Amino acid sequence: MGMVGGGPGAFIGAIHRLAATMDGEIELVAGAFSSDPEKSKKAGETLYLDAKRVYASYEEMITQEASLTGDKKMDFVSIVTPNHLHFAPAKLALENGFHVVLDKPMTFDLKEAKELQRVVSATGKYFCLTHTYSGYPMIKEARERVKKLGEIRKVVVNYPQGWLSERLEASDNKQASWRTDPSRSGKAGAMGDIGTHAFNLAEYVTGLRVTKLCADINKMVAGRKLDDDGSVLLKFNNGASGVLMASQIMAGEENNLTIQVYGEKGGLEWKHSEPNSLLLKWPDAPSQILRSGTGYLSEVAKHNTRTPAGHPEGFIEAFANHYRNFAFCVKASIEGRQPNEEWLDFPGVEDGVRGMAFIDSVIESGRSEMKWTEMM
Amino acid sequence: MGMVGGGPGAFIGAIHRLAATMDGEIELVAGAFSSDPEKSKKAGETLYLDAKRVYASYEEMITQEASLTGDKKMDFVSIVTPNHLHFAPAKLALENGFHVVLDKPMTFDLKEAKELQRVVSATGKYFCLTHTYSGYPMIKEARERVKKLGEIRKVVVNYPQGWLSERLEASDNKQASWRTDPSRSGKAGAMGDIGTHAFNLAEYVTGLRVTKLCADINKMVAGRKLDDDGSVLLKFNNGASGVLMASQIMAGEENNLTIQVYGEKGGLEWKHSEPNSLLLKWPDAPSQILRSGTGYLSEVAKHNTRTPAGHPEGFIEAFANHYRNFAFCVKASIEGRQPNEEWLDFPGVEDGVRGMAFIDSVIESGRSEMKWTEMM
């Protein structure tokens, strides 16, 4: 694996490395960790990389590595830069024959997203978009169990954070700085950063598609340039209704993404604060607590767990599940084999296009005086 | 106390009696329990009432009791009939000099509500509308603590039930029957039955007023005549945003009304499933769990608690708190005293008018193609 971005101070770059390497299937062998060559070099040293494979730019890394052969060449590129720097390295990597892992939201805007979709399709390379939450085994179990609930009627997803309750971007907080800056994040703030996670989770778990939405989009903190809070009414393609909330000004909240789905026959509930449990609710029978690591779960949930019941797995393991499945596919590709069905269960370019369409739609709806805006 | 309604099979009538009499301040002395005189008589026997004070109709009860004097006369009337039978007995009771306790929503429509408000004002009698949830001590504490959160930015209230997931009104379920019938419930189903509770709670805890809203109102179960599900975006008079959900088709849900309020400095959370706790959340300090019955609570919370910490109080006690405060006021009135400030803390006719305005507004919004509808 070669990495683009993820130098000093980059929260998500470190997470990507932990997640990628934890299962012993992926090795970090190259990197262009910063647009500042000196910083890139230092990051490479800290990471025990061969100095020759620490590059001054992603262009250099991709072209140099592409000229290597066989085992000496990196197998794929992982891109962990801010949103405005997603598209170019991803496209270049794909066109030079590399598989790609890319952080979300996929691109700076919907146009780039559709172009990237074209490139992925044209090159036939594997592409993984790191919507972490669908990597949790109990989310995969939820996707199985939702089939037992009858026709789905109601979906509630809530992604509450509080870390932008103050105007951190006015200080030197690196995360706050780019995530609230339209020139680097794109047209959405909270809706792009975390709203897309919630949106992806709702569609992933239910298998439904949002068809129209009605958004209340807010900039609650004075001086902020992008939305930091929003609530969205949803309609799904089967007629179900839903609510999506994403906020970064719910002071005191950490990162407790939750999803609740209700069908004719029962409901389910998952909370990121207790990710190893899945609650099933029934009108006329006791609620059930399903737990990761147990024998009664689906094969796909088991495949995405490392430890027995009662040994909590967390965010890094969920993240690692995407990398591991992706790695299995890449390895199969190298060896000329077909991947297993369950390995293909990681978010891809279609999820990325949906996410960018959500951003466009939700921001448009926020500005509209009409109740409903069709999904783009 | 004389009771109107609450005969056999009436869920809420029995709750009213438990709540009214539990503290030993109120005695049930008269009743018109059913429009069927025979049923009323039998109910009176079951309740150990003097047969002479079990009446065939509310008109009879009110006029007869009004002709009695002093201790021999009931002091107030409690009305626990379906919505379409709220206004007339309440008005008659008030005009005959009785204080009134009335179940929610206050009336059949907004017009009746405003007329009742006029009558209460004209007669100067005490009037209590039983929005149970503001009777919980930790809700009263929440109302105190909300002042420490800085300017309020976000309010989320959710009232999930699942008991109408099937079309119970097609069977002989008495509760389902009238609550889904427009001729008895009024223009709203779930929004009237439980949405008004959520609305009242949001305004009670925050002290804010909803100014406009945007509603997605649904009839999810085929054949149903009134809404059984809805989600509403809210705007408050200080600029805060909010979300209100009320549903009776979230299959597997019981009655877990929740409220979350976030200000500039922190947040708070209360859940009906654990009503003796209040959670305070802070951006840079540990969350705090406040518990009923403890010494560090506000005086108003303490006044509305009977047991020491760790001895859970529940729905009946919360309900009883309204009755007890009301009884203290009535007693003071009889004795020519001014009531204590804290006794006046029960929902009144203004809450009732707000609730009926909410119903009108939310149903109107549900039909509108425009995003925002002003509160009526």
Added chain:
Amino acid sequence: MGMVGGGPGAFIGAIHRLAATMDGEIELVAGAFSSDPEKSKKAGETLYLDAKRVYASYEEMITQEASLTGDKKMDFVSIVTPNHLHFAPAKLALENGFHVVLDKPMTFDLKEAKELQRVVSATGKYFCLTHTYSGYPMIKEARERVKKLGEIRKVVVNYPQGWLSERLEASDNKQASWRTDPSRSGKAGAMGDIGTHAFNLAEYVTGLRVTKLCADINKMVAGRKLDDDGSVLLKFNNGASGVLMASQIMAGEENNLTIQVYGEKGGLEWKHSEPNSLLLKWPDAPSQILRSGTGYLSEVAKHNTRTPAGHPEGFIEAFANHYRNFAFCVKASIEGRQPNEEWLDFPGVEDGVRGMAFIDSVIESGRSEMKWTEMM
């Protein structure tokens, strides 16, 4: 009902009155609320009693009331005095033809307990000992469900309180004063006050009997005369093992009595902090959350619930369940009927003797150098 004790400042007296009268089956008609006649009189006024039936002593109340006839006479006596004043009024009441409700622990010592057992048996009157916790519907459900767990192997009961972490008895705290005083409490402190509750709960839920025990009994606070903390290893008559903890110096704990029972096939868990839930655990299937007020519970659990699922009932309702069942039995007795089986489900004199034997055994074991002490 006539009450002995429960004057001003008496925590448990007020609870008894709330519990006794809440269901409208019992009326407080007489009382000897304090050994100080003036205090008794004032208490009677506060409680709206007929002044003639407020007595200066329990002897006066019992003999006077016994001379009344029919409806004019109280039907039973409720005794809520400190432990050293349990036996005499109970015996006198029984021997004068009154049924008796008595607070726990039953008597001052085991000798009194056995004598009281004899009197109850000889008089044939109903006798209820208010071990509150077996009044909870989910404890009654636990007693049913325990039969599905196979042979019981392990029982853990824990009753943690923290309110005696400081030497409150040195101040004017009325509760602390008598509960830590051997001349009023008897030979045990925490073990008598709350340990007997835990012991009763373990035997009630499992249907097993403790045969021997091994106790570590402590006086943690300097200057305290009775135990304020203890942990006890238990052996049951089927060979199961257990642990019982009772402490009043677990600083910060309120009153979260818990019980866990494990059999060959599964386990169950109940917590007083969430009394309306019962958790069932299975080795190879999801855990189940049973909830009070639901349709799938046993008849006995339903009989002891007033509200539908999701409307929390608490300590007062649990307490009231004992009073209500007792009242149904008394009423049947007055009317010459046999009581229903489920009405007889309240703690009786045998529970009281077991509790006093537990106190003797556990204190003896605390002093012993040998590991096991046989239950007396």
Added chain:
Amino acid sequence: MGMVGGGPGAFIGAIHRLAATMDGEIELVAGAFSSDPEKSKKAGETLYLDAKRVYASYEEMITQEASLTGDKKMDFVSIVTPNHLHFAPAKLALENGFHVVLDKPMTFDLKEAKELQRVVSATGKYFCLTHTYSGYPMIKEARERVKKLGEIRKVVVNYPQGWLSERLEASDNKQASWRTDPSRSGKAGAMGDIGTHAFNLAEYVTGLRVTKLCADINKMVAGRKLDDDGSVLLKFNNGASGVLMASQIMAGEENNLTIQVYGEKGGLEWKHSEPNSLLLKWPDAPSQILRSGTGYLSEVAKHNTRTPAGHPEGFIEAFANHYRNFAFCVKASIEGRQPNEEWLDFPGVEDGVRGMAFIDSVIESGRSEMKWTEMM
């Protein structure tokens, strides 16, 4: 790192590899994964090891690697075999100049433990015993916060499992087989396997030492050769009392190790089922929920966390914390530097000796008719 044991089917070996390598500070370079050379070889292939460094026995690995120089040589040995195969490879590794990581309990018996302590001391090598639970950041925080509780009075540790509720050792369950076999596990079953974890946690968090104990040790499942359940009364060197429970027959329990500590001023509680929270309880102030990843924690807690608040870390990360701290020490040693204070915070040989003394004492106490047995 070279690994001894951990071949196919070995639960804990896989955990060790995940934990060791996740932070990118440790690389697996050699291994003797099985006493069967063929199995060892295959394991090495699966793990992408250089075939030359996959050895047929630990003796071969240690002597061969010892003959290599500088970067070509492994830096330390990780031993993940059953208990009876701990001592010999650990001793050999230390005496050949390797640092050692060893799974718990440390040895087969106390005699071996004391000999190993001597060897560690004599060789001056780093030695880490993988008592996972002290690796959790909130346990480290607990150790800091315990100082605010005043003199400690009560400690409760409970390690409930249910997986040995049936006689799995009669089947071909590899884990059950050796863990219930005295010739491989030593003289204790549950007490050795998980009781030592609970014991270590109690001493780690409180900083106290157990001085005597009283144990009820059981073999609940017919035919089992070692204890599968036990409850132990504890006395600590400051006079505090405690209870330790460890069971593998609490049917339906997973692995929810808990610890509660109470001092004069307050209490704390941690549960493995929610490892990122620490609850502080106060007699006269709201309880506080401390959360991992927040800014208000101690430096040592922060040092042992990778992700911001609300991104759950779990068992593997806790395990990895020990490996990472150990690796920092080893690296400092190689580079001739003194380690930071906080790196030294991993369980060592003294913990191992304490654990083996606990096993001897608790089994002895289980057989004794006397109440108290002094810790050996």
